[in-house]
Amino acid sequence: MPKLKTHKGTAKRIKITGSGKLVRGRAYGNHILAKKSKARKRNMKTAAMIDGKIAKNVKKALGV
Secondary structure (H helix, E strand, O other), X not given: OOOOOOOHHXXXXXXXXXXXXXXXXXXXXXXXXXOOXXXXXXXXXXXXXXXXXXHHHHHHHHOO
């Protein structure tokens, strides 16, 4: 079976930690921020983990 190509759009958005977990940024933090609460905006700065079935699909897209 040939090698799989890395999905570059996914590779730009998701990082792999040293232990092999997947980290992503959160959405909705770029514009129309006036109506969002401080707590909501603060939580958008933090990273989020990807797990479960989606993680398996993402790892396949990354070629891991």
